[in-house]
Amino acid sequence: MEKEGNRRLRVVLVPGPFQGHLNPMLQLGSILHSNGFSITVVHTQYNSPNPSSHPDFSFLALPDSSSIFTGESFIPFALQLNVNCKAPFQECLAQVMRQQGLDDGIACVIYDEIMYFSEAAAKDLKLPSIVLRTGCAALSLAGHAIFQLKAEGHIPFPESRSKDPILDLYPLRFKDLPIMEKLENFMQLLSKVANIRTSSAIIYNTIDCLENSSMAKIQQQCQVPIFPIGPMHRIASATSSSLLEEDTSCLAWLDKQSFNTVIYVSLGSSAFMDVKELVEMAWGLVNSQQPFLWVVRPGLVPGAEWNDILPQSFKENIGKRGYIVKWAPQKEVLAHDAVGGFLSHCGWNSTLESICEGVPMICRPCYGDQGVNARYVSHIWRVGLEYENKFERGEIERAIRRLMVDDEGKKMRKRGKDLKERVELCTREGGSSNNSLIELIKMIMSF
Numbered sequence: 001m002e003k004e005g006n007r008r009l010r011v012v013l014v015p016g017p018f019q020g021h022l023n024p025m026l027q028l029g030s031i032l033h034s035n036g037f038s039i040t041v042v043h044t045q046y047n048s049p050n051p052s053s054h055p056d057f058s059f060l061a062l063p064d065s066s067s068i069f070t071g072e073s074f075i076p077f078a079l080q081l082n083v084n085c086k087a088p089f090q091e092c093l094a095q096v097m098r099q100q101g102l103d104d105g106i107a108c109v110i111y112d113e114i115m116y117f118s119e120a121a122a123k124d125l126k127l128p129s130i131v132l133r134t135g136c137a138a139l140s141l142a143g144h145a146i147f148q149l150k151a152e153g154h155i156p157f158p159e160s161r162s163k164d165p166i167l168d169l170y171p172l173r174f175k176d177l178p179i180m181e182k183l184e185n186f187m188q189l190l191s192k193v194a195n196i197r198t199s200s201a202i203i204y205n206t207i208d209c210l211e212n213s214s215m216a217k218i219q220q221q222c223q224v225p226i227f228p229i230g231p232m233h234r235i236a237s238a239t240s241s242s243l244l245e246e247d248t249s250c251l252a253w254l255d256k257q258s259f260n261t262v263i264y265v266s267l268g269s270s271a272f273m274d275v276k277e278l279v280e281m282a283w284g285l286v287n288s289q290q291p292f293l294w295v296v297r298p299g300l301v302p303g304a305e306w307n308d309i310l311p312q313s314f315k316e317n318i319g320k321r322g323y324i325v326k327w328a329p330q331k332e333v334l335a336h337d338a339v340g341g342f343l344s345h346c347g348w349n350s351t352l353e354s355i356c357e358g359v360p361m362i363c364r365p366c367y368g369d370q371g372v373n374a375r376y377v378s379h380i381w382r383v384g385l386e387y388e389n390k391f392e393r394g395e396i397e398r399a400i401r402r403l404m405v406d407d408e409g410k411k412m413r414k415r416g417k418d419l420k421e422r423v424e425l426c427t428r429e430g431g432s433s434n435n436s437l438i439e440l441i442k443m444i445m446s447f
């Protein structure tokens, strides 16, 4: 993007070091790059993105100041990361500013909400900053409500109240709130993430036709402009930012399956199962009699070797009806004609990707924001069924047949196709996401 004469504007992006955070930030980078901006990505060494997938971007690694995330203590990790990264990031920004000179000035810093140290560093260098919220808008409202519920003494809530509805937050119940780990640590992180301090705007990877009323409520609470520009994976050029290697052989297997028959199963990049749950899932899939494509990520069962965890009798039983990969090219899988349903943990990226392809879901949230997303999928957009039970083979088999075979699933599939069309309209010229993107670009240009 040229501001005056030949001056090209650079945007510095600071993604969160997790798959579900890297994807939307790098998609945003592609969108801004195709609109003429230069892109620098400043990242941690832990879970660092692959520069060769984004040859047009510059990448800078922060000195390895973060402890390694073990998968069990997300909140202490995130809090420590923010303490450790501020000074090195500020040094990094100052270095970029010195190198760029006048030809390529930094227009602004866009940071993932969990990398809130970026705001302070940008402010010290008198650079504007913008927050990217990688979850849905309803999640922000839920986060806001948690402060009030805690002040009123409703949190922590007893098990007996877990299914109680929360006033003004339909369809959410107490158990759907994104409360994690130790309450004190969680509240500390939540307050840091919710407070945008001096940042000039908030970007959401969401879509007006999905979250119109949540967006309106957030805009009422918030002094800065909000830009819902999703679904970013659809607007960005199709590059992969997978941290694990995608096994594309499953696409050839899908080519051999009939239209809308395959159930795709994935719990995303960070949910875990124990061996018993995995075995129940395996037999539920076999017994459903539907073809299935299952992502069994290395580490899905902590401490277990990938080859050992699936029972031998299961491997012998699946024949040509099932296909297992360590990591799938998920967007292509969901776009494949053979895929008729998605058993998902309902991470926000997976949810958006499924909605964009009109694929109905079995929603089986594990933690964090997934409960909020699952409730919206099943109760507001009604393109998925809620799976609230433990992983048990009979329950899994029944849920798959409800989605893939029964009338209930056919109706969801029909609603899914309608929703897909509405989402597509939002991304076209004159559509809400397109308009928001134009406004966002104008704002960055005006800094």
Ligand code: UDP
Pocket (backbone or CB within 6 Å): 018, 019, 020, 021, 023, 242, 266, 267, 268, 269, 270, 271, 295, 326, 327, 328, 329, 330, 331, 346, 347, 348, 349, 350, 351, 353
């Ligand atoms: N994903 C993928 N291959 C897989 C499983 C997941 O490419 O086998 C991608 C998926 O398309 C999504 C991201 O990983 O973009 C997961 O993000 P999400 O927010 O759904 O869940 P998280 O991993 O953060 O829990």
